[in-house]
Amino acid sequence: MTRVTINGEVREIADQTTVAQLLTQLELNDQRVAVEVNLEIVPHQTHHQFILNEGDELEVVTLVGGG
Amino acid sequence: MLFEDSQDDGIQIGSHHLASRLIVGTGKYDDLELMRDSLDRSGTDCVTVAVRRERLYDGDGRNLLDFLDPQKFTLLPNTAGCYNARDAVRVARMGREILSQLGNPGADWVKLEVLGDAKTLLPDPVATLEATRQLVEDGFQVLCYTSDDPIVARRLKEAGATSVMPAGSPIGSGQGVLNPNNIKICLEYLKGDDPSYPVIVDAGVGTASDVAEAMELGVDGVLLNTAIAHARDPLGMATAMKLGCEAGRLAYQAGRIPKALYATASSPEEGLVSTRPYKSRFWGRP
Numbered sequence: 001m002t003r004v005t006i007n008g009e010v011r012e013i014a015d016q017t018t019v020a021q022l023l024t025q026l027e028l029n030d031q032r033v034a035v036e037v038n039l040e041i042v043p044h045q046t047h048h049q050f051i052l053n054e055g056d057e058l059e060v061v062t063l064v065g066g067g
Numbered sequence: 068m069l070f071e072d073s074q075d076d077g078i079q080i081g082s083h084h085l086a087s088r089l090i091v092g093t094g095k096y097d098d099l100e101l102m103r104d105s106l107d108r109s110g111t112d113c114v115t116v117a118v119r120r121e122r123l124y125d126g127d128g129r130n131l132l133d134f135l136d137p138q139k140f141t142l143l144p145n146t147a148g149c150y151n152a153r154d155a156v157r158v159a160r161m162g163r164e165i166l167s168q169l170g171n172p173g174a175d176w177v178k179l180e181v182l183g184d185a186k187t188l189l190p191d192p193v194a195t196l197e198a199t200r201q202l203v204e205d206g207f208q209v210l211c212y213t214s215d216d217p218i219v220a221r222r223l224k225e226a227g228a229t230s231v232m233p234a235g236s237p238i239g240s241g242q243g244v245l246n247p248n249n250i251k252i253c254l255e256y257l258k259g260d261d262p263s264y265p266v267i268v269d270a271g272v273g274t275a276s277d278v279a280e281a282m283e284l285g286v287d288g289v290l291l292n293t294a295i296a297h298a299r300d301p302l303g304m305a306t307a308m309k310l311g312c313e314a315g316r317l318a319y320q321a322g323r324i325p326k327a328l329y330a331t332a333s334s335p336e337e338g339l340v341s342t343r344p345y346k347s348r349f350w351g352r353p
Contacts, residue, residue: 007120028121032132034164041160044168059120061161063131065102066117066147067092067238067270067292 004056013052020047026060033062075316078287080265081176081208081229083141087111088282089312090143090267092292096301099134105295106140108305113141115178115290117148118162132169142166142173143210147180150191152198155181159202176208176229178269178290188238192219196226203227212269215249221256224264231257232269232290235281239293241273243280250284258285274304275311282315283323 001012006022013022019042023030035042036059042050052058077086091111096102106114114135122128135142144162149155159177166174181198183191190213202209208229213219215233223231233253236242244250250268258264268281269290278289289312298304 007123009123026121026123029130031168032130032165033121034118034161034168036157036161039157041164043164059161060123061118061158061165062121063116063142063144063162063165064119065093065096065099065131066145067094067115067290 002052002054004052004054004058006058007060017052018048019050019052022052022058023047023060028060028062033060035060075313075320078265079263080210080267080287083113083172083176083208085113085141085288087113087309087312088288088316089278089308090115090288090290091295091305091308092290093131093135094292095296099129099131101301102296103134105301105305106135108302108309109295110309112139113143113173115143115145115292116162117145118158118165137169137171142169142171143176143178144173145178145180146198147178148182149180150182150194152181152194152201155179155194155198156201156205159198159207160205163207175206176210177202178210178212178232179228180212190214190234192216192222195219196222199223199226199228210267215246215253217249217252217256220253224257230265230267230287232267234270235268235277236271238270240271241277241294242271243273243277244268244271244284247280247284250281250286254285275307278308278311279315279318282312283318285319288312 002015003012019035037056078088087110089109089111090113091106091109092115093102146155146158149158163174179198181191181194183189199209199211210230210232211223211228212232213223220231235244254266257266265287267288267290268286272278272291272294281289295301295304
Protein backbone atom coordinates (compact mmCIF):
# COMPACT_ATOMS: atom_id res chain seq x y z
CA MET A 1 0.00 0.00 0.00
CA THR A 2 1.00 3.59 -0.55
CA ARG A 3 0.26 6.22 2.04
CA VAL A 4 -0.73 9.65 0.72
CA THR A 5 -2.38 12.73 2.18
CA ILE A 6 -5.54 13.92 0.42
CA ASN A 7 -6.96 17.27 1.47
CA GLY A 8 -5.16 17.00 4.77
CA GLU A 9 -6.32 13.42 5.45
CA VAL A 10 -3.97 10.44 5.41
CA ARG A 11 -5.16 7.55 3.22
CA GLU A 12 -3.77 4.25 2.07
CA ILE A 13 -4.15 3.48 -1.61
CA ALA A 14 -2.98 0.61 -3.78
CA ASP A 15 0.55 0.85 -5.12
CA GLN A 16 0.86 2.36 -8.59
CA THR A 17 -2.50 4.16 -8.31
CA THR A 18 -2.82 6.98 -10.83
CA VAL A 19 -4.53 10.30 -10.18
CA ALA A 20 -7.33 9.25 -12.56
CA GLN A 21 -7.86 5.96 -10.67
CA LEU A 22 -7.90 7.75 -7.33
CA LEU A 23 -10.57 10.20 -8.53
CA THR A 24 -12.67 7.26 -9.73
CA GLN A 25 -12.31 5.57 -6.35
CA LEU A 26 -13.36 8.78 -4.63
CA GLU A 27 -16.36 9.01 -7.00
CA LEU A 28 -15.27 12.46 -8.12
CA ASN A 29 -15.94 13.88 -11.57
CA ASP A 30 -12.58 14.41 -13.20
CA GLN A 31 -13.99 17.24 -15.32
CA ARG A 32 -14.86 19.35 -12.29
CA VAL A 33 -11.78 19.08 -10.12
CA ALA A 34 -8.20 20.24 -10.14
CA VAL A 35 -5.51 18.09 -8.55
CA GLU A 36 -2.32 19.37 -7.03
CA VAL A 37 0.41 16.97 -5.91
CA ASN A 38 3.16 18.37 -3.71
CA LEU A 39 2.18 21.94 -4.63
CA GLU A 40 2.27 21.32 -8.41
CA ILE A 41 -0.89 21.10 -10.52
CA VAL A 42 -1.30 17.79 -12.31
CA PRO A 43 -2.87 18.75 -15.66
CA HIS A 44 -6.01 16.83 -16.61
CA GLN A 45 -4.41 15.32 -19.67
CA THR A 46 -1.82 13.58 -17.47
CA HIS A 47 -4.20 12.22 -14.79
CA HIS A 48 -4.05 8.78 -16.40
CA GLN A 49 -0.27 8.60 -16.38
CA PHE A 50 0.52 10.29 -13.08
CA ILE A 51 1.34 7.58 -10.50
CA LEU A 52 1.13 8.51 -6.84
CA ASN A 53 4.08 7.84 -4.57
CA GLU A 54 4.46 7.24 -0.85
CA GLY A 55 4.15 10.50 1.07
CA ASP A 56 2.56 12.52 -1.75
CA GLU A 57 0.41 15.38 -0.56
CA LEU A 58 -2.66 15.97 -2.71
CA GLU A 59 -5.15 18.75 -2.91
CA VAL A 60 -8.34 17.94 -4.81
CA VAL A 61 -10.42 21.05 -5.32
CA THR A 62 -13.60 22.04 -7.11
CA LEU A 63 -15.68 25.17 -7.64
CA VAL A 64 -18.15 26.31 -5.00
CA GLY A 65 -20.29 29.38 -4.55
CA GLY A 66 -18.33 32.50 -3.70
CA GLY A 67 -18.16 36.25 -4.14
CA MET B 68 -38.44 53.09 -23.61
CA LEU B 69 -35.59 53.76 -21.29
CA PHE B 70 -33.73 50.53 -21.91
CA GLU B 71 -34.09 50.56 -25.68
CA ASP B 72 -32.68 54.07 -25.72
CA SER B 73 -29.63 53.24 -23.69
CA GLN B 74 -26.59 52.78 -25.88
CA ASP B 75 -24.68 50.76 -23.32
CA ASP B 76 -22.59 48.19 -25.12
CA GLY B 77 -21.31 46.60 -21.93
CA ILE B 78 -17.88 46.42 -20.42
CA GLN B 79 -14.53 45.29 -21.78
CA ILE B 80 -12.18 43.76 -19.21
CA GLY B 81 -8.97 42.71 -20.89
CA SER B 82 -9.99 40.19 -23.54
CA HIS B 83 -13.42 39.63 -21.98
CA HIS B 84 -16.50 41.48 -23.12
CA LEU B 85 -19.48 41.45 -20.77
CA ALA B 86 -22.93 42.65 -21.78
CA SER B 87 -23.91 43.45 -18.19
CA ARG B 88 -21.95 45.78 -15.94
CA LEU B 89 -23.01 43.78 -12.93
CA ILE B 90 -20.81 40.89 -11.81
CA VAL B 91 -22.57 38.71 -9.26
CA GLY B 92 -21.24 36.26 -6.71
CA THR B 93 -22.59 32.73 -6.29
CA GLY B 94 -22.11 32.38 -2.52
CA LYS B 95 -24.43 32.50 0.48
CA TYR B 96 -27.74 31.67 -1.23
CA ASP B 97 -30.15 29.48 0.71
CA ASP B 98 -30.06 26.96 -2.11
CA LEU B 99 -28.69 26.54 -5.61
CA GLU B 100 -32.08 27.00 -7.30
CA LEU B 101 -32.44 30.41 -5.68
CA MET B 102 -28.91 31.28 -6.77
CA ARG B 103 -29.63 30.28 -10.37
CA ASP B 104 -32.87 32.27 -10.49
CA SER B 105 -31.33 35.31 -8.79
CA LEU B 106 -28.48 35.34 -11.31
CA ASP B 107 -31.05 35.24 -14.11
CA ARG B 108 -32.96 38.19 -12.68
CA SER B 109 -29.79 40.23 -12.19
CA GLY B 110 -29.08 40.11 -15.91
CA THR B 111 -25.43 39.32 -15.29
CA ASP B 112 -23.34 37.30 -17.70
CA CYS B 113 -20.35 36.95 -15.38
CA VAL B 114 -20.32 35.27 -11.99
CA THR B 115 -17.61 34.74 -9.42
CA VAL B 116 -16.85 31.30 -8.01
CA ALA B 117 -14.56 30.06 -5.25
CA VAL B 118 -12.09 27.15 -5.26
CA ARG B 119 -12.40 24.76 -2.32
CA ARG B 120 -11.38 21.26 -1.29
CA GLU B 121 -13.63 18.44 -2.52
CA ARG B 122 -15.54 16.45 0.05
CA LEU B 123 -14.13 12.94 -0.01
CA TYR B 124 -17.05 10.89 1.30
CA ASP B 125 -20.38 11.56 -0.37
CA GLY B 126 -19.27 11.73 -3.98
CA ASP B 127 -20.32 14.62 -6.14
CA GLY B 128 -23.56 15.55 -4.41
CA ARG B 129 -25.15 18.74 -5.68
CA ASN B 130 -22.52 20.65 -7.54
CA LEU B 131 -22.54 24.38 -8.21
CA LEU B 132 -21.76 23.64 -11.86
CA ASP B 133 -25.10 21.87 -12.29
CA PHE B 134 -26.71 25.25 -11.75
CA LEU B 135 -24.41 27.45 -13.83
CA ASP B 136 -24.60 27.14 -17.60
CA PRO B 137 -20.99 27.53 -18.78
CA GLN B 138 -22.31 28.65 -22.18
CA LYS B 139 -24.23 31.50 -20.59
CA PHE B 140 -21.84 32.74 -17.94
CA THR B 141 -18.20 33.64 -17.98
CA LEU B 142 -16.94 32.29 -14.68
CA LEU B 143 -14.57 34.46 -12.68
CA PRO B 144 -12.70 32.30 -10.17
CA ASN B 145 -11.58 34.07 -7.02
CA THR B 146 -8.84 33.57 -4.47
CA ALA B 147 -11.17 34.38 -1.59
CA GLY B 148 -9.90 33.46 1.83
CA CYS B 149 -6.20 33.62 0.94
CA TYR B 150 -3.97 35.50 3.34
CA ASN B 151 -0.70 35.45 1.44
CA ALA B 152 0.51 35.74 -2.14
CA ARG B 153 1.69 32.14 -2.30
CA ASP B 154 -1.73 30.70 -1.47
CA ALA B 155 -3.47 33.13 -3.81
CA VAL B 156 -1.25 32.10 -6.72
CA ARG B 157 -1.85 28.40 -5.97
CA VAL B 158 -5.63 28.86 -5.81
CA ALA B 159 -5.63 30.92 -9.00
CA ARG B 160 -3.81 28.14 -10.83
CA MET B 161 -6.23 25.50 -9.52
CA GLY B 162 -9.16 27.60 -10.70
CA ARG B 163 -7.57 27.95 -14.11
CA GLU B 164 -7.11 24.19 -14.35
CA ILE B 165 -10.79 23.52 -13.63
CA LEU B 166 -12.08 26.22 -15.97
CA SER B 167 -9.78 25.08 -18.78
CA GLN B 168 -11.25 21.60 -18.48
CA LEU B 169 -14.77 23.04 -18.56
CA GLY B 170 -13.91 25.01 -21.69
CA ASN B 171 -15.09 28.21 -20.02
CA PRO B 172 -13.53 31.48 -21.24
CA GLY B 173 -12.91 32.47 -17.61
CA ALA B 174 -9.88 30.15 -17.49
CA ASP B 175 -7.47 32.99 -18.22
CA TRP B 176 -8.53 35.47 -15.55
CA VAL B 177 -8.87 35.65 -11.79
CA LYS B 178 -10.38 37.85 -9.14
CA LEU B 179 -7.39 38.28 -6.87
CA GLU B 180 -8.20 38.62 -3.21
CA VAL B 181 -5.42 38.56 -0.64
CA LEU B 182 -6.76 39.40 2.77
CA GLY B 183 -4.93 41.03 5.61
CA ASP B 184 -7.34 40.51 8.46
CA ALA B 185 -10.20 38.10 9.19
CA LYS B 186 -12.28 40.63 11.07
CA THR B 187 -12.37 43.37 8.45
CA LEU B 188 -11.58 41.20 5.40
CA LEU B 189 -9.61 44.20 4.20
CA PRO B 190 -7.04 43.44 1.52
CA ASP B 191 -3.34 43.18 2.30
CA PRO B 192 -2.01 45.72 -0.22
CA VAL B 193 1.59 44.50 -0.12
CA ALA B 194 0.67 40.84 -0.65
CA THR B 195 -1.93 41.78 -3.29
CA LEU B 196 0.73 43.67 -5.24
CA GLU B 197 3.16 40.77 -4.96
CA ALA B 198 0.54 38.23 -6.09
CA THR B 199 -0.51 40.50 -8.97
CA ARG B 200 3.05 40.55 -10.30
CA GLN B 201 3.36 36.77 -10.09
CA LEU B 202 0.00 36.06 -11.71
CA VAL B 203 0.57 38.56 -14.52
CA GLU B 204 3.90 36.86 -15.19
CA ASP B 205 2.05 33.54 -15.22
CA GLY B 206 -0.25 34.81 -17.99
CA PHE B 207 -3.35 35.63 -15.96
CA GLN B 208 -5.57 38.63 -16.51
CA VAL B 209 -5.77 39.83 -12.93
CA LEU B 210 -8.76 41.68 -11.49
CA CYS B 211 -7.60 43.04 -8.14
CA TYR B 212 -9.84 43.41 -5.14
CA THR B 213 -8.30 46.28 -3.21
CA SER B 214 -9.21 49.08 -0.82
CA ASP B 215 -10.23 52.49 -2.14
CA ASP B 216 -6.68 53.81 -1.68
CA PRO B 217 -5.78 55.61 -4.93
CA ILE B 218 -2.04 55.07 -4.47
CA VAL B 219 -2.42 51.32 -4.09
CA ALA B 220 -4.81 51.31 -7.04
CA ARG B 221 -2.18 53.01 -9.18
CA ARG B 222 0.52 50.58 -8.08
CA LEU B 223 -1.69 47.60 -8.97
CA LYS B 224 -2.31 48.97 -12.43
CA GLU B 225 1.41 49.56 -12.88
CA ALA B 226 2.02 45.94 -11.83
CA GLY B 227 -0.12 44.83 -14.76
CA ALA B 228 -3.59 44.37 -13.25
CA THR B 229 -6.23 44.10 -15.98
CA SER B 230 -8.75 45.78 -13.70
CA VAL B 231 -8.55 47.42 -10.30
CA MET B 232 -11.57 46.78 -8.10
CA PRO B 233 -11.73 49.08 -5.09
CA ALA B 234 -14.12 48.14 -2.31
CA GLY B 235 -16.98 50.49 -1.54
CA SER B 236 -16.86 49.28 2.06
CA PRO B 237 -15.90 46.00 3.79
CA ILE B 238 -17.01 42.73 2.16
CA GLY B 239 -20.57 41.78 3.06
CA SER B 240 -21.01 44.88 5.24
CA GLY B 241 -23.72 46.49 3.10
CA GLN B 242 -22.44 49.95 3.99
CA GLY B 243 -22.38 51.13 0.38
CA VAL B 244 -19.72 53.45 -1.03
CA LEU B 245 -18.26 54.97 2.12
CA ASN B 246 -15.75 57.27 0.48
CA PRO B 247 -16.92 58.35 -2.96
CA ASN B 248 -14.12 60.91 -3.08
CA ASN B 249 -11.49 58.17 -2.96
CA ILE B 250 -13.30 56.25 -5.70
CA LYS B 251 -13.28 59.44 -7.79
CA ILE B 252 -9.54 59.85 -7.25
CA CYS B 253 -9.01 56.17 -8.16
CA LEU B 254 -10.95 56.79 -11.37
CA GLU B 255 -8.88 59.85 -12.17
CA TYR B 256 -5.58 58.06 -11.53
CA LEU B 257 -6.52 54.87 -13.36
CA LYS B 258 -8.52 56.25 -16.27
CA GLY B 259 -7.10 59.76 -16.65
CA ASP B 260 -4.88 58.95 -19.61
CA ASP B 261 -6.48 55.56 -20.27
CA PRO B 262 -10.27 56.05 -20.31
CA SER B 263 -11.07 52.47 -21.31
CA TYR B 264 -9.24 50.99 -18.30
CA PRO B 265 -11.92 49.08 -16.37
CA VAL B 266 -12.54 50.05 -12.74
CA ILE B 267 -15.10 48.04 -10.81
CA VAL B 268 -16.47 48.64 -7.32
CA ASP B 269 -16.16 45.28 -5.59
CA ALA B 270 -17.80 44.66 -2.25
CA GLY B 271 -19.76 46.59 0.30
CA VAL B 272 -22.93 47.49 -1.58
CA GLY B 273 -26.13 46.89 0.36
CA THR B 274 -28.93 47.86 -1.97
CA ALA B 275 -29.77 49.16 -5.44
CA SER B 276 -29.06 52.82 -4.66
CA ASP B 277 -25.52 51.86 -3.61
CA VAL B 278 -24.95 50.31 -7.04
CA ALA B 279 -26.45 53.35 -8.75
CA GLU B 280 -24.26 55.67 -6.69
CA ALA B 281 -21.13 53.72 -7.60
CA MET B 282 -22.07 53.73 -11.28
CA GLU B 283 -22.84 57.45 -11.17
CA LEU B 284 -19.27 58.08 -10.04
CA GLY B 285 -18.15 56.65 -13.37
CA VAL B 286 -16.96 53.18 -12.48
CA ASP B 287 -17.36 50.61 -15.23
CA GLY B 288 -19.13 47.98 -13.19
CA VAL B 289 -20.06 46.68 -9.77
CA LEU B 290 -19.34 43.26 -8.27
CA LEU B 291 -21.64 42.13 -5.47
CA ASN B 292 -22.90 39.02 -3.75
CA THR B 293 -24.28 39.29 -0.22
CA ALA B 294 -26.63 42.17 -1.00
CA ILE B 295 -28.64 39.86 -3.26
CA ALA B 296 -28.07 36.51 -1.54
CA HIS B 297 -29.04 37.77 1.91
CA ALA B 298 -31.84 40.14 0.92
CA ARG B 299 -35.23 39.15 2.30
CA ASP B 300 -36.27 38.50 -1.30
CA PRO B 301 -33.16 37.75 -3.36
CA LEU B 302 -35.11 37.61 -6.64
CA GLY B 303 -36.60 41.05 -6.08
CA MET B 304 -33.25 42.47 -5.04
CA ALA B 305 -31.55 40.94 -8.08
CA THR B 306 -33.97 42.83 -10.33
CA ALA B 307 -33.43 46.00 -8.29
CA MET B 308 -29.65 45.66 -8.65
CA LYS B 309 -29.95 45.26 -12.41
CA LEU B 310 -32.06 48.41 -12.65
CA GLY B 311 -29.84 50.30 -10.20
CA CYS B 312 -26.80 49.47 -12.30
CA GLU B 313 -28.50 50.56 -15.52
CA ALA B 314 -29.89 53.72 -13.91
CA GLY B 315 -26.51 54.66 -12.47
CA ARG B 316 -24.75 54.12 -15.80
CA LEU B 317 -27.34 56.17 -17.69
CA ALA B 318 -27.14 58.96 -15.13
CA TYR B 319 -23.35 59.02 -15.36
CA GLN B 320 -23.51 59.24 -19.14
CA ALA B 321 -26.26 61.86 -19.02
CA GLY B 322 -24.25 64.04 -16.60
CA ARG B 323 -25.66 65.19 -13.30
CA ILE B 324 -26.21 68.86 -12.55
CA PRO B 325 -23.74 70.46 -10.17
CA LYS B 326 -24.79 70.69 -6.55
CA ALA B 327 -25.62 74.29 -5.53
CA LEU B 328 -26.14 75.84 -2.14
CA TYR B 329 -29.27 77.79 -3.13
CA ALA B 330 -32.42 76.89 -4.96
CA THR B 331 -33.16 77.52 -8.61
CA ALA B 332 -36.86 77.74 -9.48
CA SER B 333 -38.10 75.34 -12.07
CA SER B 334 -41.19 77.41 -12.92
CA PRO B 335 -40.80 80.74 -14.75
CA GLU B 336 -40.56 84.01 -12.82
CA GLU B 337 -42.31 85.88 -15.61
CA GLY B 338 -46.03 86.39 -15.14
CA LEU B 339 -45.91 85.40 -11.51
CA VAL B 340 -48.97 86.36 -9.47
CA SER B 341 -47.78 86.68 -5.90
CA THR B 342 -46.09 88.99 -3.44
CA ARG B 343 -42.64 88.36 -2.01
CA PRO B 344 -41.15 89.02 1.40
CA TYR B 345 -38.08 90.68 -0.17
CA LYS B 346 -37.36 92.57 -3.35
CA SER B 347 -34.67 90.17 -4.37
CA ARG B 348 -34.98 86.43 -4.38
CA PHE B 349 -31.72 86.37 -2.45
CA TRP B 350 -32.68 86.31 1.19
CA GLY B 351 -30.96 88.99 3.30
CA ARG B 352 -29.98 91.12 0.32
CA PRO B 353 -32.92 93.43 -0.29
